[in-house]
Amino acid sequence: MGLWVLEPKTGEKVPGTVHVDRGTEQQRVLTANLKHGKGKDEGIVLVPQPSDSSDDPLNWPESTKNFHSWFLSIGTGLASGTCFFLSPSASFMAKEIGTSVSQLSRSVSVLMLCMGITSILTTPLARIYGKRPVFLGLGILGIVGYSIVLASPKDIRYIYAGRALWGAAQSGLEYLVSSSVGDLFFVHQRGFHLALWHFGLAGGNSLGQVIASQIVQGQGYAWAFRYAVIFMSAYIILLFLFAPETTYTRAKKYDTDMHEVLFDEETQASSAGGSLDEPVEKADYSVNVLDPETPADRTATRKKSWVQGLRVYNGHFSDENYFKAVLSPFATFLLPGVSWAAYSYGCAVAFSAAFSVTLSQVFTVEPYNFSTSAVGLVVLSPLVANILGNFIPGPAADWIVIHMSRRNNGVYEPEFRNVLCVPALLTGLLGYWGFGLAINAKAHWFVPVFFFGVAAFSGSILSLISNTYLLDCHRKYAQDAYAAVTLLKAVMTFAVAFFVNSWLADSGPIQVYFVVGAIHGVGCLFGFILYIWGKRIRLAVHKSEFIQNALRWCGNKG
Secondary structure, eight states: OOTTOOOOTTOOOOTTOEEOBOOSHHHHHHTTTSOBOOGGGTTBBOSSOOOSOTTSGGGSOHHHHHHHHHHHHHHHHHHHHTTSTTGGGHHHHHHHHTSOHHHHHHHHHHHHHHHHHHHHHHHHHHHHHOHHHHHHHHHHHHHHHHHHHHHSTTOHHHHHHHHHHHHHHHHHHHHHHHHHHHHHOOGGGHHHHHHHHHHHHHHHHHHHHHHHHHHHHHHOHHHHHHHHHHHHHHHHHHHHHHOOOOOOOOOGGGOTTTSOOOHHHHHHHHHTTSOOSSHHHHGGGOSOTTSOOOGGGOSOSSOOOHHHHTOSOOOOSOOOOHHHHTTHHHHHTTSHHHHHHHHHHHHHHHHHHHHHHHHHHHHSSTTTOOOHHHHHHHTHHHHHHHHHHHHTHHHHHHHHHHHHHHHTTTEEOGGGGGGGHHHHHHHHHHHHHHHHHHHHTTOOTHHHHHHHHHHHHHHHHHHHHHHHHHHHHOGGGHHHHHHHHHHHHHHHHHHHHHHHHHHHHHHOHHHHHHHHHHHHHHHHHHHHHHHHHHHHHHHHHHHOHHHHHHHHHTTOOO
């Protein structure tokens, strides 16, 4: 195709490359066997294709799907907002507890490490038993965690233990919500809803620090933990009542984002006895998705009632072996799209943590001398930046999908979203390098605060686009892939939060934030490489026996 996305030299079909526009007569003929949208989406092919069952989440009413997306994103914001929420109060807390700021900041490292480990341990459970029991179980675990902190809020050991359990609890809202977006929405709709989830992560983190700093100033830091327990308890009750299971098993013929069969290809296959290029592997796809479903295609014929939706256990969705499946996230690192998302998102969160745990160190001393509440207000800058960095690029990415696909003869390539790596690179270098220079020069407080926001804006764009690229390229492995992303992000954040205070004290802000900016830039360049060569890479991955066997051996059947 055009637009600088290089075609495979063999001309073979590539998973992830699909028709989404049917604006011309030729495109309408090619996609005549595929379901398309209605209303404002009239000219758009639905990818993946919905089944005929009313219980298929793709067929849920738009209001129900939107509510589910907003509700899970709010929960993500609540969980994320209570991870770094006491970072602006680190100096005050350290004095109260009788420890150092560095030692207290390492509780964040413990939290992140437990988050990553738990994501690996629970992703097979979510694939076998569904997402709902994992959401509920981990939510209860988080309540127990901060209750432990409240049992002895001045004992650093209790803080470490409680933060560890809270980190484990947040893992579900870190990696399962994004794959839920794949359960609920079509390719052309995902940008906004992934942006919503991503804002819950990044914006919740920023807003949590602002709110908690005011609570600490007025009521003491123990009350911040109390409010977290109260609100999380209320959320888990609402989750039980209003968030049904989104995991759904539909026939392979509907997974057109993995293998698309067009009308002319289907006609040829039928005349040749129903075989395609690979008769055994692709036979399931050679069925017209507009044909009525067979009993084997259906998992339910009637829509579940609200009471039925309250079930925590909804049966087995997979028969894989748990212990082999635990290795599945590691196998997904063989997919370049997963490695890019893990690196980009890991950098964004780790560097956000670097800002958070050093705020008190930077702004409570000369020349700023901020109070605890004032340090917390500094985080309003990345909060505004995260709003802009998610709700502008998210819808913009969905518009780019349609616009570039129309210029590409109606064909969508996941790489199209990667054009947003350009603003991510420019604003990232400006933000990180500008912050380091401003702090070193002891500039007016507005200058470093402004660059803090610019850096957060760039991180939001890069992590959002890379996560969306992952989902569009590898939806079959999305759940494990996001667990892998969460693991690497946790390890990177653990490392950065563990030593950044000492590094800043020893080397100064210019070296620290120039290195951070350069590392961010590498993630943007990775996105450019995937834009040009990504389609060839996707085909190579699909044809690689080593990679496919590794994924299958780990029990990941999609």
